[in-house]
Amino acid sequence: MSRPVLPGYGASTLSDVLPSIAAVLGVPGRDDVLGLPAAQRFVVFLVDGLGRDLLRGRADAAPTLAALLDAPATRMITAGAPSTTATSVTSLGTGLTPGQHGMAGYTFRLGGRMLNALLWEDGLSGLDVQPQLTMFERLGKAGVYCATVTPARFKGSGLTTSALRGAHFFGFAEDSPASWRVEYAARAATAAEKSLVYLYDRDLDHAGHKYGAASPQWTADLRRIDAVVADLRAALPDDVVLVVTGDHGMVDIDPDRRIVIEDEPDLRAGVRLVGGEGRFRQLYTDDPSAVAGRWADRLGPDAWVRTRAEAIEEGWFGQVQSRLADRFGDVLVAMASDLAVMTTTQPNEFGLVGMHGSLTPAELTVPLLVG
Numbered sequence: 001m002s003r004p005v006l007p008g009y010g011a012s013t014l015s016d017v018l019p020s021i022a023a024v025l026g027v028p029g030r031d032d033v034l035g036l037p038a039a040q041r042f043v044v045f046l047v048d049g050l051g052r053d054l055l056r057g058r059a060d061a062a063p064t065l066a067a068l069l070d071a072p073a074t075r076m077i078t079a080g081a082p083s084t085t086a087t088s089v090t091s092l093g094t095g096l097t098p099g100q101h102g103m104a105g106y107t108f109r110l111g112g113r114m115l116n117a118l119l120w121e122d123g124l125s126g127l128d129v130q131p132q133l134t135m136f137e138r139l140g141k142a143g144v145y146c147a148t149v150t151p152a153r154f155k156g157s158g159l160t161t162s163a164l165r166g167a168h169f170f171g172f173a174e175d176s177p178a179s180w181r182v183e184y185a186a187r188a189a190t191a192a193e194k195s196l197v198y199l200y201d202r203d204l205d206h207a208g209h210k211y212g213a214a215s216p217q218w219t220a221d222l223r224r225i226d227a228v229v230a231d232l233r234a235a236l237p238d239d240v241v242l243v244v245t246g247d248h249g250m251v252d253i254d255p256d257r258r259i260v261i262e263d264e265p266d267l268r269a270g271v272r273l274v275g276g277e278g279r280f281r282q283l284y285t286d287d288p289s290a291v292a293g294r295w296a297d298r299l300g301p302d303a304w305v306r307t308r309a310e311a312i313e314e315g316w317f318g319q320v321q322s323r324l325a326d327r328f329g330d331v332l333v334a335m336a337s338d339l340a341v342m343t344t345t346q347p348n349e350f351g352l353v354g355m356h357g358s359l360t361p362a363e364l365t366v367p368l369l370v371g
Contacts, residue, residue, distance in 0.1 A: 002301075002336055003304075004304045004316075004334055004336070004358075004359035004360075005078065005359050005360065005361055005364045005365065006314065006315050006316065006359070007078045007079065007080050007081060007097075007315075007316075007318065007364065008077075008078060009080070009097045009315070009318040009319075010033065010318075011033050012033070012034070012075070012076075012077045012078065013077055013078050013079065013080055013091065013097075014077065014078075014079050014080065014088050014091045014092045014245070014247065014366070015080060015091040015092065015094070015095055015096055015097055015318070016033050016034055016077070016095070017034065017044065017077075017092055017095075017243070017245065017368070018044070018092060018093070018095050018135035018139075018196070019031070019033075019095040019135065020032040020033055020034040020035075020036050021036060021042050021044070021196060021243075022095075022135065022138065022139055022142070022144075024036050024037075024038060024039060024042075025040065025042075025139070025142070025144055025194055025196075026142075027138070027139065027142045027144070034075065034077070034368065035073060035075075036073060036241065036243075036370065037073050037241055037370065039239060039240070039241040040193055040194050040195075040239065041189050041190070041194065041195045041196075041237075041239060041240040041241070042189075042195070042196050042197070042240065042241050042242075042243060043185055043189050043196075043197045043199060043232070043236060043240060043241070043242050043243065044092075044196070044197070044198050044199070044243045044245070045185075045199045045200075045201070045229065045232065045242065045243065045244045045245070046089070046092065046198065046199070046200050046201075046245055046246065046247060047201050047204055047225055047244065047245070047246050048085060048200070048201065048202040048203075048204060048205035048206075048246070048247055049202075049204040049205030049208050049213075049246060049247070049248065049249070049250050049354075049356075050204060050225075050244075050245070050246030050247075050249075050366060050367065051246055051248060051249020051250055051356075051362060051363065051365065051366055052076050052246075052249065052361075052365040052366055052367050053249055053361065053362045053365070054213055054222075054249055054250060054362075055069070055222075055367055056069075058219055058222055061219050061222050061223050061226070062222050062223065062225070062226035063226065064226045064227075064229045064230040064233070065225075065226050065229060065244065065367075065369060067371075068229075068244065068367075068369035068370070068371045069367065069369065071369065071370055071371045072370075073370035073371075074367065074368060074369050074370050074371075075368050076365055076366070076367055076368065077245070077365070077366060077367075077368045078364045078365050078366065079091070079246075079247060079248050079363075079364055079366060080097060080098045080317065080318065081098060081280075081311075081316040081317055081334075081359060081364075082098075082104075082105045082106070082276060082277070082279075082280040082334075082357040082358070083247075083248040083249070083280070083356050083357055083358065083359070083363045083364045084105055084106045084247075084248060084277060084280070084356060084357045085106075085118065085205070085247050085248065086103050086105065086106060086117035086118055086159055087103050087104065087105055087117075088247035088248055089159060089163045089164070089200075089247060090103035090130060090159070090162055090163040091103075092163070092247070093134050093135060093136065093162075093163035093164045093198075094130070094132060094133075094134050094135060094163060095135045095138075096132065097317060097318025097319055097320075098317045098318060099312070099317035099318045099319050099320030099321060099324065099325075099328075100132075100318065100319055100320070100321055100324075101130050101132065101162075101324075102129065102130060102321070102324035102327050103117055103129065103130060103159075103162060103163070104275075104282070104317075104324075104327040104328045105117065105275060105276045105277070105280065105282055105328075105357070106118065106275075106276060106277045106357070107275045107276060107277070107282075107346065108275045108276070108282060108327050108328065108329075109273060109275060109282075109284050109326065109327055109329075110129065110327060114273060114275055115129070117158070117159060118159065120157060120158035120159070121158075124158060125158070125161060126157075126158045126159065126160065126161025126162035126163075126165070127161060127162075129158065129162055130161075130162035130163070133166075134163060134164060134165055134166050136148075136164060136165065136166035136167040136196070136198075137165065137166030138166075139166075139196055140166050140167075143194060144192075144194045144195065144196055145168070145188075145191050145192035145194065145195040145196075146166060146167040146168065146195070146196045146197075146198075147167050147168040147169075147170055147185075147188035147189075147191070147195070147196075147197045147198070148160075148164050148167045148168070148169055148170065148197075148198045148199075148200070149170045149171075149172065149181050149184045149185045149188065149197065149198065149199045149200070150164075150169075150170075150171065150172075150198075150199075150200045151171060151172060151173075151174050151200075151202075152171025152172060152173060152174075153171070153174075154171070155169055155171050164198065167196075167198065168188065170184040170185075170188060172184065178224070178227070178228050178231070179231065181199060181201075181228070182228060182231045182232045182235050183235070185197050185199045185232060185235075185236075186232070186235040186236055189236060189237075189240045190237060190240070199232075201225060201228070203221050203224070203225075204218065204221045204222060204225060205250070207220075207221045208250045208252075208353070208354035209250075209352045209353065209354050209355075210351075210352075210353065210354075211353060211354075212252040212353035212354050213250045213251070213252055213354045214252055215353075218354075229242075229244060233371065241370065241371075242370070242371055243368065243369070243370050244367070244368075244369040244371075245366055245367060245368050245369065246366035246367065247366065248356045248357070248363055248364070248366065249356060249361075249362045249363045249364070249365065249366065250354040250355065250356045250362070250363065251279070251338065251354065251355060251356065251360070251362050251363060252353055252354050252355075253278070253279075253338060253339070253340045253352075253353070253354075253355050254338070257338050257339050257340065258278070258339075258340045258341075258342050259299075259339065259340070259341045259342065260341075260342050260343070260344065261274060261281075261341060261342065261343045261344075262343065262344045264298070266294050266297075266298055267294065267295060267298060267341075269291070269294065270285050270286070270287050270290055270291045270294075271283050271284070271285050271291060272284050272285055272286070274343045274345055274346075275329060276329065276332075276333075276357060277346075277349060277355065277356075277357045278335075278340035278341055278342050278349055278352070278355050278357070279334070279335045279340055279355045279356055279357035279358040279363065280332070280333070280334050280335070280357030280358050280359075281329070281332075281333040281341050281343075282328060282329025282331075282332060282333075283295070283329045283330060283331040283332075283333065284329055284330050285330045285331060286330075288307040288308065288309075288330040288331050289307065291330070291331050292305050292306065292307050292331045295331065295333055299333070299339070299341075301336060301337070302335065302336055302337040302339045303333050303334060303335050303336055303337075303339065303341075304332075304333075304334045304335075304336050304359065305331065305332070305333050305334075306331070306332050306334075307330065307331055307332075308325065308328050308329060308330050308331070308332065311328070311332045312325070312328075316332070316359070334357075334358040334359045335357075335358045335360070336358070336360065340355055
């Protein structure tokens with residue numbers, strides 16, 4: 001059986017990007033483990049769903065991004081586990097591993113109930129879930145001007161507060177011209193002698209979820225993003241380093257390669273709560289060994305099944321703080337093949353074509369394009 005890709009925490013993951021930039025900017029106590037070029041200003045453009053394999057496979061539709069693949073400082077890195085937006089954005093924004101920041105997935109257990117880390121819930125603050133300093137707060141204290149350029153409706157959201165607080169917020173309407181976000185990012189990048197700007201685009205991920213990463217719609221969005229990158233590089237002064245990366249990749253899942261937990265008594269048995277997503281299920285149970293055994297027997301080589309203790313020992317989540325450990329499933333089920341395990345408790349996931357979350361190279365590995 002194949003083995004999962006394990007994130008290289010401390011050397012080559014999303015959680016290493018901003019600490020490396022901080023080191024280049026002269027912030028004490030940080031190391032540039034990524035080998036970034038010397039600069040005083042950086043723009044980090046996170047393209048949701050931009051996986052390494054997807055970009056390489058569709059490089060003809062993205063000439064600007066493809067050219068950056070050959071840039072001297074470009075390298076391939078990984079997301080953390082699970083390879084999903086809420087976890088990845090928090091890893092990037094805080095410089096912490098998933099086990100340190102506790103944003104444990106798309107849905108995970110928090111104080112006995114399930115939290116959807118993208119939709120959030122009324123009355124719950126991002127500080128309640130992730131109170132540690134973000135890298136933007138740390139950089140601000142060191143005299144670096146920080147800004148985020150994201151959809152306006154993200155202002156004050158749970159995920160924004162957890163992962164990105166401490167930066168000046170520039171919001172744009174999602175139906176606004178792409179030139180607006182380019183202008184915002186360029187203005188913010190030149191607002192001070194030392195600066196870090198975070199720019200986010202989610203349309204590629206949405207196209208992949210709805211139509212599939214092999215669809216014409218996904219390719220059209222990649223072309224649009226490539227044009228944004230070209231315009232952004234042209235708008236930025238030469239002394240600003242542009243870094244383009246993704247939060248995860250994606251795989252398309254055929255309808256006949258989906259298992260529904262509620263249809264299978266052996267999978268339901270002993271499971272109290274189901275979290276995660278179709279490619280990375282997190283199971284909460286009072287009997288982890290028995291549940292893990294049944295799931296491993298049922299899924300065989302199609303999945304890597306681990307108890308939480310086993311996954312932590314293997315390094316799936318990096319260093320894990322004891323107070324955060326029970327947010328991760330008592331049993332973790334990461335898909336190793338083109339299979340997905342669905343649950344009727346999350347009905348929206350049945351409409352997805354493209355999925356992610358697991359520890360395959362296609363989902364976990366993302367480009368770090370530097371130019």
